[in-house]
Amino acid sequence: MAAMEEWAFPTRYDQDYLPDPDSPYWFPVRETMDPAERDAAVLVRLREVMEYAYSTSDFYKTKWDAAGLKPADITSFEAFEQVPVVTKAEMRESQATHPPFGDYLCCDESEVHHIHGTSGTTGAPTAFALGRRDWEVIADNQARILWGMGVRPGDTVFVAALFSLYLGSWGAMTAAERLRCRVLPFGAGAQGMTARAVTWLARVKPAAFYATPSYALRLAEVAEAEKIDPREFGLKVMFFSGEPGASVPSVRQAIEDSFGATVIDCGTMAEMTPFMSASATAGTPDGMLLWQDIVWHEVCDPDSFRTVPYGSEGTPVYTHLERTSQPMIRLASNDLTRWVMEDNPCGRTYPKLPEGVYGRIDDMIHIRGENVYPTEVDNYLRQVEHYGGEHQIVVRRTGSMDEMIVRAECTLPDGERSEFERSTGSGLQSLLGVRVTFESVDARSLERAEHKSRRVVDEREHTKRG
Ligand code: 8LE
Incomplete structure (x- = not known):
């Protein structure tokens, strides 16, 4: 040696x-x-x-x-x-x-x-x-x-x-x-x-x-x-x-x-x-x-x-x-x-x-007994046709239920997105195993990161971020 x-x-x-x-x-x-x-x-x-x-x-x-x-x-x-x-x-x-x-x-x-x-x-x-x-x-x-x-x-x-x-x-x-x-x-x-x-x-x-x-x-x-x-x-x-x-x-x-x-x-x-x-x-x-x-x-x-x-x-x-x-x-x-x-x-x-x-570990979303990695959402959306390249995940508590909203950009015109919304929303839901409220927004409408992306907004009171 x-x-x-x-x-x-x-x-x-x-x-x-x-x-x-x-x-x-x-x-x-x-x-x-x-x-x-x-x-x-x-x-x-x-x-x-x-x-x-x-x-x-x-x-x-x-x-x-x-x-x-x-x-x-x-x-x-x-x-x-x-x-x-x-x-x-x-x-x-x-x-x-x-x-x-x-x-x-x-x-x-x-x-x-x-x-x-x-x-x-x-x-x-x-x-x-x-x-x-x-x-x-x-x-x-x-x-x-x-x-x-x-x-x-x-x-x-x-x-x-x-x-x-x-x-x-x-x-x-x-x-x-x-x-x-x-x-x-x-x-x-x-x-x-x-x-x-x-x-x-x-x-x-x-x-x-x-x-x-x-x-x-x-x-x-x-x-x-x-x-x-x-x-x-x-x-x-x-x-x-x-x-x-x-x-x-x-x-x-x-x-x-x-x-x-x-x-x-x-x-x-x-x-x-x-x-x-x-x-x-x-x-x-x-x-x-x-x-x-x-x-x-x-x-x-x-x-x-x-x-x-x-x-x-x-x-x-x-x-x-x-x-x-x-x-x-x-x-x-x-x-x-x-x-x-x-x-x-x-x-x-x-x-x-x-x-x-x-x-x-802090960025993992705990929702209704499931763990969701934000990168799973990113990985999925990037494979979807007409995805506009950026998204946001909002987690909030409505009544006693946690709710996850995914807002993704779509390159299609506003009136032509219903199929995109339906299939992407249900695709995400079956991938993550949690109910997802899926919304589309115009391409280029969400902010792009110049450094590290921060896509998760957790509005639940008990979640503290360091
Ligand atoms: C997944 C490593 C550096 C200088 O680029 C950096 O970002 O250091 P910083 O600001 O102390 O942030 C470290 C955190 O960024 C890590 O704990 C991890 O959460 C994330 N990170 C850095 N590089 C990677 C990463 N996460 N893959 C990476 N390659």
Whole structure:
């Protein structure tokens, strides 16, 4: 067995390294090794990262002392699964009492190189502090993953996501820079910017494109309205994070059909940057592989936070293996997924999320004893003829009954929609197993997302959103 490439903690990568141009792998050993051997190396690393966090942060020390465990106890994955998860609420609390970065900042404040954060639209914002060395390591990690997607030095990478607090755009940019690509940090969100993006894409013809899936669909609509076929952009790879979509079959298909490019799903959470540690590859383009030597991904029972067997559903729990600024150790995602371990066509020996991340536990609609994933509605509608491309789901309580209203755009004129309404409404009802009140509205009448879509309006009093 050859040695794992640059496997040391704290991590420092050779900034001039590039793989053999013919290799599909950045680090052939780390990516294709026997998973049991990789896991053994990760277990040692988990202990190292925990020793580091225990000795440098009050947050982790207090948390683990209260749980009666020490980093040295972590001699098996069973022991690691007893480590209490970190929640977003705890981080908010820590930052309230220890502003601005919380007492889980494990490096000196002078080492902080970038500050990012949550948008804070639904509560107090959380600040992400990224150390200078970490930023370099993140760039390296994600350059490696971009290489796996088929992006190569010299390719132009068009970043069409918000350049602000959002880490997605910056993470894509720094990775592409490390890979010696040409970056076009176009951004998103300003007025008229989507039409300008169409002009730039048509002129520059980049090889790769990064955005949210919702935004790619919006961009395709704007291009088509301007009589430009998005296939003329000549994109080779489109990689997405931020929300479900790239693994929702009909959404993925719609993007592939519009742009004629390979669609790659990636993304964990901003706190977990290098967030691309869950990502598909050129050779395994469906679902997401879990690059276990960058971030340790567990899929757990949402109550006990013990891992579930391969083949089962659960919630992702993430642990950094290379971060030293705000390392996350068992961060609870509150998302839902299913994991498997099988032979991947690309030869990487990582576990896989075949259907990506379906959505957040909080976004699942509980209605009359049934669970409805908003992505199921999206996936269904996109296959319906005359669907106008956007919809809204309203859940409300009328008397003692919960009611679900789906409002979808229709491309037919107002007087000719009765068959569309009847068949789509009954199709949705039998798919979801709940009664649906279905309404059609004019095409292009609902708002399009510039970032992540928010299609569910839950008007029930007892439903609280965080
Ligand atoms: C399904 C990962 C990043 C930087 O793009 C991002 O959006 O991070 P953020 O803002 O912390 O949001 C993380 C949440 O977005 C996840 O918990 C999950 O609910 C959702 N998400 C991100 N990427 C995906 C995703 N959901 N598939 C994805 N590929």
